[in-house]
Amino acid sequence: MSVTEIDKMAATALIDEEELRYARAQKREKIGKWVLPIIMLTLVIFAWDRVVVMNNIPHYILPRPGLVLETLIKDWPILWQSLLVTLKITLMALAVAVVGGVGLAVIFTQSRFLEMSFYPFAVILQVTPIVAIAPLIFIYIDNKIVALLTVAWIVAFFPILSNTTLGLNSVDHNLRDLYKIYGASRWQRLRYLQLPAALPYFLGGLRIAGGLSLIGAVVAEYVAGTGGMGSGLAFRILEASYRLNIPRMFAALLLIAGTGVSIFAVTSLLTHLLLRKWHESALKREG
């Protein structure tokens, strides 16, 4: 073997090794992204179980994770019905929040006077703690579903309204001029320019509103539930707490948390699908 040949081999080997190391690091990160949270979660659940067993904590104070799972399966018919109720209120509230939030945002950007007149109301509704308003709403609105929905909506609509308003107003000035030069109508400007420009902002608001509508639904049930007419997950938690059925409280809690995570995942996926082609936030950069 000549010297140059060895040199050449060394050179290719060096590049290969570096590339391999890089590839390995990439792979590690990819796997770690999924595996690490799962390992940590398992460890925490295991520690929970050990703490309960070693300290002889009775199940009516803190149940073992296994018992929670058992209760979840055993009480599934009751809990499933409750989950559907909570989910229905949450999703309906989110839908109304989207329609109301985007609708108000569009109206506000079309008319400065309407914005000046009504924006303060939106802010007041947002900053007043919902638990303080909810009892009144349940007094004034007889239909329970409508009352629940109203409470959840008040909590959820504001981030959509404020984000979408911001988005509609942050159109590039040159593009605005361009539309003016080409004689675009108000409607055309809204449809082709402002709404697409506001989409990333709206989706950011939607992600927050998704979580908030669940919170709103749960809070509404708590307030309504004491009246003894609810059957959602929050009502089940209240009911179980009166009966010191702690495992069922945990099981219901698990379902609420799961619902919240699912809503977040769905809205994140929606954001990705809608923005991946063009928006900076969805860009994957090399290197």
Next chain:
Amino acid sequence: MTLPSAIPPLGERQKLLEMSGVDKVFNGDVVALKGMNLTVNQGDFISLLGPSGCGKSTALRLIAGLSRPTSGSIRWEGGQARGDLGVVFQEPTLMPWATVSQNVWLPFRLRGKGYREVRDEVLWALKMVGLEKFQNAYPRELSGGMKMRVSIARAMVTEPRLILMDEPFAALDEITRMKLNDDLLALREKIKCTVIFVTHSVYESVFLSDRIVVMAARPGRVSTELTVPTPYPRNEVFRTTPEYGALCRDTSDALHGAMHEHNEASA
């Protein structure tokens, strides 16, 4: 496409637009433009050349109808119709959520024309700027120079009577800029458009235009007008001729004169 056969020489062109005695005052006391007179003829390639603050962009915005003159008038020969104007800004100003062809479709779309109806025109315009293969790309996938080409295609797709360009190549690197200058002239030969081009580069203005309007600042006004007699087509060879050098020197002197005027006025 029906295009005029050739651009007649300077002095034999039909009048297209006339600015007479145009003043623009901002906030009651900032005089951005004072007593501007300019006659634009069909086929002219006019550069507005001057230091910053000379009102060249203000003049362009006035012609575009984005702001109204404080006094004086801007009159289009035969009135201004929709689609008479194409604009290219300093930034490409593309809609990031729309593909290249959708961006070029915009001027038609805002006139209520469906994509199918004007598909040929859109593709023709993209072909003119050499981007027919990128019709389905999104702006973020393109380089700065390519984005500017899309912007030019959008400005010319309706075959407007007048194209306004506001320092369109100022943010590009020198090599891309020269290439786009060459291409812009080649384009002009093909579609015989009338252009008003704002720039602060002497070399660019001499290369591109047949009329150079030198402007001075504070208050913004026309200082002098030069003509570049060199016939088109011009290409990169023109840049190396002694004639080009001499013209650049004359224009540079005129520009310095315009800036000196200001110094004397303020002294």
